[in-house]
Amino acid sequence: MEILIKASQFILSLSLLIVLHELGHFIPAKLFKTRVEKFYLFFDYKFSLFKKKIGDTVYGIGWIPLGGYVKISGMIDESMDTEQLAQPAQPWEFRSKPAWQRLIIMLGGVFVNFVLGILIYICLMWAYGEKFLPNESVNNKDGIWVQDSLAMKIGLETGDKILTIDGEKIRKFNGITLGFINGNNFTVERNGEILEKKLPVDFIAKLMDRRKNEEGPVVSTRYPFIIAKVQKDSINENSGLKPKDIVTSINGDNIKYYDEAEAILSKYKGQEITLSVKRGNEIKEIPVKVTDRGTLGVVFGGVSYNDLAKLGYYDLADIEYSFAEAVPAGLNKSWKTLTDYVKQLKKIFNPSTGAYKGLGGFISIGSIFPDEWSAESFWNITAFLSIMLGFMNLLPIPALDGGHVVFTLWEMITGKKPGDKFLEYAQVVGFILLIALLLFANGNDIFRLFK
Incomplete structure (x- = not known):
């Protein structure tokens, strides 16, 4: 059930991002009277799960969940349909449009991704604020x-x-x-x-x-020695210790944190000692035995930051934002998300860091969703993925939006348009690079699962 919940959130988030990204291309293409032949969620190699033609455009859902696309007339894209390029250019085709219009069409998807991520973060700041341990x-x-x-x-x-x-x-x-x-x-x-x-x-x-x-x-933070449970059949099962007891001293040695207990207990291996524990508002003295390994046979933990705050160990930040305050807070969050992602990407391309080992595919992305539905978590992850998708598509790799943008900018600067054959070969090279990256990332996922 947990896997199903994670997978459902992943598919919902991915579908939303893909549709909106492709809509970012679709709308300016229509505004500039460019014919859009297909608008697809996922890829439809050989067949579609669903399709319907409205006007000049076929809207559909493919069966390969690796993304989505809009097929624009007169454009060399992932469909690799070059037959129409052998014919004279038509006024409704992408290749007939001025360079500045083609640039806007290609940047539309990336623009939507960045704007969507920013808007989600702003709304999250407004709705939930920020709660964290400073x-x-x-x-x-x-x-x-x-x-x-x-x-x-x-x-x-x-x-x-x-x-x-x-x-x-x-x-x-x-x-x-x-x-x-x-x-x-x-x-x-x-x-x-x-x-x-x-x-x-x-x-x-x-x-x-x-x-x-x-x-x-x-x-991690330093925690008080709070007993989560007394282990069954342990040396102190019937000692009187109870879950949520807080150990405050060991045989007269006061302790504030759990990490102080190990050294003290090691002095009393195999001996009987007395623990002072706080239970509610009372302090109780409880005789216990220490194992030969210097342990008590209890499980420590089961406390959250909220619990620690109530006990007076730490002060949590709980910031609420008005909508006006949420705007700069959301923008700052978006910028930090982007810059952090760029830093990680730089390390991935530096072999000495070993960061490429952590590159993940669909399993890694799906695993970051919680195993219980949480609107706040879902939209936080979706905002992150939207900004990540926007940046990745902006990379100057043929077959990505960024590759088309580079060629269009080159044309605008030099006045020379790259040839159709060059664009076709570049698209093939870019597609091979993307497939290789996809196989490597998902291969890492599979390797980690077996490991």
């Missing part, structure tokens, strides 16, 4: 908890306060891992001293190669 709140307390081997490898220690990444102050604590992915260096405060740290070039590769039990954020 990094400043963590730094104002006792810093981070380091339990991840990668965090240790890049020189982090429990209690460190991460200040900046690439000179930029960190606003949201949950943004630290993404900051490390995009960054090159960072600064921490340790015992009052400011330290400069350099991220390894292959940080992203190391991030993906972590052990399964370390997947998630590289660093």
